[in-house]
Amino acid sequence: MLKTQAASTIVIRRPRLYFSAPHAANSRNTSSAYASSPSESEDPEHILMADQESDSNSKQPRMSLAHLFPQSFGESAKQWWACTNPKLAERRLLDMVPYLKEATADNLTAPPNSDDPFGFRVWRSEMVELSGKNRALNEYSVERVGEKVDENLVMLHGYGAGLGFFYRNYEPLTRAPGWKLYALDMLGMGNSTRPPFSVKAKTREAQITEAENWFIDSLEEWRTKRKLDNFTLCAHSLGGYLGVAYALKYPGRIKKLILASPVGVPADPHAISAEMPEPEESAMQNEFTRDQESIVHGKNATGPADAPKRRVPGWLSYLWDANVSPFSIVRLTGPLGPRIVSGWSSRRFNHLPQNDASLLHDYAFSIFRQSGSGEYAMPYLLAPGAFARSPLISRIDGVGRQVLPAPMGSSAAGVPLRETGIPIVMMYGDGDWMDAAGGFAAEQKLLKAREKTLLTGTDYEKKNENGAAKVVIIQDAGHHLFIDNPEEFNKHMRAEMDETRAEGLRKKATASQSEA
Known part of the structure; x- marks a missing residue:
């Protein structure tokens, strides 16, 4: 039996399974590529078949199953049996961050002989308890010892990930004077607690709202616990989607919103009806099938906004709606779990030093294998293929335009005030599978x-207008742009942070002069 697809080929014959490997440079733009069934003399160990480009009949070199899942079964079983503590895996990864010292009772003042050329900085890691049963957020924070905190930066990860993925950003970003950094694992993900997830609403719209609130209400409760009036939010992928939802529900709390390759921006007419691209046609599959080289050289950030749509296979819709996530498979396969994760981590991090890639793999497996919780919200928020049920493009223009709650939102006459806009920055990798066309549409x-x-607007709104929007393309980067090209990502982040602090200091100086 032969089944062919445009970007991927599965051949089942006597009962061997054949996969076509996506082409490194042109996997996105390659036209229909077909692979013939194997001859009787082919080596049974070589089960990974290569794509054919549209202008060539020659096959790429065949690859073995070991290339698809490079970790051996023995190594996989050993890692599964060792069952490394997730917090320990996180600690080992974050120990690679240079200069930052763990906060202790003895180093809360900057020592005169500090080896940190950018000012003495300390980090803390703790669980922030929230109301209710089994609700707490895992927090990693960095502060500059002996300096006044003018601004706060909060960083949120994407779907199924954790705060450890920002390990290449913490040190460069905390060089900025006057800033304190907080990184959080979202409720039900990373090393935060994993309470049971359920939705009681009956209508589609109410279910979306309830699923969003499950995450963003915990973020607001954390903000209250930390006594932050407002903060700059940098959020990746799903975190970016939820960051917009947070800004709409809790106005006045975000000073600047930085969305790194946010999911769910463009509208898709099939997202509600579940007519979506097949997995081979969905951009989201590239996160799991393409290695870093192909992600960087695919360069689809400025590609067409509309991809061909096909009805999603019934089995995929069933699995998605039944919450059978990639993490469910990792948990269910037991000793094979680490090997399955290696199929993703070996491609996603193959451009990094070996030690980095190994620690990231261990960290990823340690959080992927934990009890399912926040991941079960995904079918309520996203349709198969990563399009949002309630796309951000239809509501992002309301960010920074909501009525402020009392008492922060009342004029002298008691008239409710609205927000007067906030700066929003959207960043994409130049090889991002998340289409930047949605970002440019949101910018407009x-x-x-x-x-x-x-x-x-009113005279008050015109005078205080602060809205701004721009799209930034990070070169040589994919969806995880902050890992792929941290130098350029950190440079743009620092520019945004410096601008925010300078504007904040200017407003404080103006207010002081007015009071005098």
């Missing part, structure tokens, strides 16, 4: 909202 909607306020 945000700029139109600013123009409307300047034309029709």
